[in-house]
Amino acid sequence: MDIKVGNIIxxxxxxxxxxxxxxxxxxxxxxxxxxxxxxxxxxVPRKNVEKNIRGIR
Structure with missing residues (x-):
């Protein structure tokens, strides 16, 4: 996943x-x-966030 600082998830x-x-x-x-x-x-551990994500803004 390409999640960066400042993103809203x-x-x-x-x-x-x-x-x-x-x-x-x-x-x-x-x-x-x-x-x-x-x-x-x-x-939160990375694994938990990547599993529970619905969308990135």
Whole structure:
């Protein structure tokens, strides 16, 4: 997958705040993602993100 810092990705499952879209802040073995709804940041393994992705903007 060609995911870069600054991309907005849409995941299959929604965040508890109700939003599906995340901004990519860091790329590597793990992704740092920021929720576009509430601003919460998480670190997720690359494998999980690539499996659950629906679209890239």
């Amino acid at each position: 849409k995941l299959k499952k929604q965040h508890p705040c109700g939003n599906y879209e995340w901004e990519v802040l860091r790329v590597g073995a793990d992704f740092r993602l920021k929720c576009m709804g509430c601003g919460h940041q998480i670190m």
